[in-house]
Amino acid sequence: MRAIRFTRFGGPEVLTVSEISEPVPQTGQLSVRVTAAGVNYADILRAAGTYSGGVELPFIPGSEVIGSATDGRRVMGFTFDGGGFAEHTLLDAAEVVEVPDEVADGAALALLVQGLTAWHLLRSSARIAAGESVAVNAAAGGVGTLAVQLAREFGASRVIATASSADKRALALELGADAAVDSDPDGYPERVREANDGRPVDIVLDANGGPAIAAGLDALAQFGRLVSYGDASREGRPPIDPGSLAERNLSVSAFWLRPALTLPGAYHEPLRELLALTAQGRLRPVVGSEYPLSEARRAFEDVAARRTKGKVVLRVGDRIGQVPSGG
Template identity: 40%
Template sequence: MKAIQFKEYGAPSVLEKVDVDRPELEQGEVLLKVHAIGVNYADTARREGAYVVPTPLPFIPGAEVAGVVEEVGEGVSRVGKGDRVVTLIGSGGYAEYVKANESTLIPIPNEVTDETAVALPLQGLTAYHILTTMGRLEKGETVLVHAAAGGVGSLAVQLAKHFGAGKVIATASTDEKLNLARDLGADYAINYTNPMWREEVMEATDGRGVDVALEMAGGDIFHETVKCMRGFGRVVVYGVASGEPPQMYPSGLMNRNLSVIGFFLPQIMKKPVLFEKSLNHLLKMVKTGELKLTVGGVFDLEEAAHVHEVMQARKTKGKLVLKP
């Protein structure tokens, strides 16, 4: 089968098309014919050797796939050949076929396309659990969403409103992206390339600050975000897109009782009840139209290197999808 692999860490150019064997099934696993693959910043971090956990070489990236069950292994009872499903896997998604444990498979409603479904697992679950499980969002609180036109951000803006946020403040880098955030329900949209963006956030909150912040940039953005927090505020960190891990002095959090919380989605996968319940909830919201997904582009699998380039250059909005 065809797949995209890298044998060394580096720029997008290290991604190359290869022929590899189809995965062999073990107890409780199924083989999926892949119809759509979600592209995420985690894939670029894997490629650069800068992921949260070590990346072995050679490596086929891709943790998010939608497709059709091609074959079932021993002990599989929940799904059958021909079923449309979406799932998260550890790696190997940039390929024509993948294997997955049946316990991680979520049926795709007939009304939802593969490209739409694959935009949900990683980024949808991230936004969902940052706001609820980690951020402990309460009704009426104010939420700050950075990169609000991106995959996680565009979903977080909507979910924050769904979960009862009083105000949602979105940041992005262009007028087009800010308009998208407003269309998705943001009460305020602020350009974070403006050196005075923090002052604008404080003005939007009448000087009180925000209760929950979604932070994935690192560097100065992290430090300025901490300054935006009101007493008992929670900053949830789920990435370092700038490549600049911030240095923090925990004692600086004490005077406002602030919390800085890390989020790593694979930990959610260790609790199937959290994974299954929340992903089904998200798919239901898409089916009913309560949640709008922004698919920023669909590309051939062979274009993976190009997709990584434009994603890291901040030239995209919404979810990017590869198709074998």
């Protein structure tokens, strides 16, 4: 079978199309013929050798897939230990979730890492209450596009999207944000408060890190919460002084999906809720770009350069534009 893998660490150039043996399921595993796989920033970090926990070489990236199980069911699930960028992969039989016919492949994939992250950011970390205001940074990204919609679904009184370009802000408004402003940390608190009818916001969700953390804290109301779930700026997370937080009773937390999914009720239940909302047309996962499996390099380049919006998907089975094989 064909698979994308890397045998050394580096940029997108390390990805190669390889012919390898189809994996054999062990007890408790389900063999799945992959129809599509999701691309996440974590895949780029794995290829670069900078992902938390590391990987063993050779490695097949891809942590989320959808496809046909050997029993005929249309299922999706996580391959956290890699193996998603391939024509066949193995999933934990107890962890697969069946996908309704009304939900397309790309939309379903958007609900795994990005959808569950957005759900937990609002429900588990920020503990959103009806009537609260929410600022969503990187609002045109995979998590951001869903967080904007879910904040409204969960009862937010006002949703302010922040993004770096006019077209990204326009997308956030199309998805239901009440206002959209520039995400530049310089002047961020003033823009967010103005967009919130002159008031600070209750919740800030941030994937940018660096100066965006301090800017987000400045935009928060009393007992406001900032949840950090990424460091796209690559500038690190600044030190936080508890004394300064106490002045407005602020809270700062960080979120990572993988350990959260080990908790009871943290995976199947929210994912089924997300699928149901999507099937009903109340949630619109944005599929920004689709690439054939053989163009995984280009997908990585576009994600790393922040040229994509919404969910990025590799279509499996398309042999157009193969990169050199080997590895």
